[in-house]
Amino acid sequence: MKKKWQMLYFYLFISPWIIGFLVFELYPILSSLYYSFLTYNIINPPVFAGLKNFANALGFGNTQDGFIFWKSVQVTSYYTIISVPLGLILSLIFALLINQRIPGKGIFRTLMYLPGMVSGVSLSLLWLWIFNPQYGLMNYLLSLAGIEGPAWMASERWALPAIIIMSFWATGEGMVLFLAALQGVPRELEEACVLDGANGPQRFLHITIPMISPIILFQLIINIINSFQLFTQAYVMTNSGGPHYATTFYVYNIYVNAFKNYRIGYASALSWMLLVFIMILTAAIMKFSDRFVYYEGGENS
Numbered sequence: 001m002k003k004k005w006q007m008l009y010f011y012l013f014i015s016p017w018i019i020g021f022l023v024f025e026l027y028p029i030l031s032s033l034y035y036s037f038l039t040y041n042i043i044n045p046p047v048f049a050g051l052k053n054f055a056n057a058l059g060f061g062n063t064q065d066g067f068i069f070w071k072s073v074q075v076t077s078y079y080t081i082i083s084v085p086l087g088l089i090l091s092l093i094f095a096l097l098i099n100q101r102i103p104g105k106g107i108f109r110t111l112m113y114l115p116g117m118v119s120g121v122s123l124s125l126l127w128l129w130i131f132n133p134q135y136g137l138m139n140y141l142l143s144l145a146g147i148e149g150p151a152w153m154a155s156e157r158w159a160l161p162a163i164i165i166m167s168f169w170a171t172g173e174g175m176v177l178f179l180a181a182l183q184g185v186p187r188e189l190e191e192a193c194v195l196d197g198a199n200g201p202q203r204f205l206h207i208t209i210p211m212i213s214p215i216i217l218f219q220l221i222i223n224i225i226n227s228f229q230l231f232t233q234a235y236v237m238t239n240s241g242g243p244h245y246a247t248t249f250y251v252y253n254i255y256v257n258a259f260k261n262y263r264i265g266y267a268s269a270l271s272w273m274l275l276v277f278i279m280i281l282t283a284a285i286m287k288f289s290d291r292f293v294y295y296e297g298g299e300n301s
Contacts, residue, residue, distance in 0.1 A: 071245045083227060124236035160247055177215055221286075229274075
């Protein structure tokens, strides 16, 4: 009897979370899956469309939808391929520097992490000023070197690289994770390598990298997922998707169709296509991670 009352109290106390999950998460998820097979614009009743929304996105139906879809895929993929690896490398470099025995490294660690705490809108407005072609800080620094800076956000060529440069602002978050991983590397292994005559680069490649490889894998997956969901920067800095769709990211395309064009069914289809792609990509990375990820317990995932 006592156990039954304990179970009752348990479900009673977690009921707010269960209700919130069912109403605000599970129901919208299932609704978007349902709407992805409909033609629905909020005003008129939904009409069953089958796979039409998915076909339009891929360019088999509405050619304009197909063009914007593949353009958004191209822009997002380019951003991911460039920003994610460079961001990981910069985070690791900063972690290696701060991990040295230097005075005041706690202050440096805090200062490196602080930029990551700035909200997306504030950060976008700040960088919008930095990239201003007339009085922005970036072009001013370039002018000191005798280089005429581009129009950045108004340029089809430089708008996306500007957002990539901006993404390195938050490398402090990854640095903190790498720093924790570096401090967990057993000193005995490094000392053994020194006794065997290994130099610094050899210790880094054969000891440090394998020992922190789980953190590298974790950050790689998380950063890839976040890069495919980039929205705030594109919306605030280039509200129209940039010149000639130069900054039309995938999620921005979903937003435009859902909340500007009121094509709820098509936007839902785009969302589910993104979900499926991220799941497949994550599964593929995890599948091949056995080749480069080392776990201290001796078993790879």
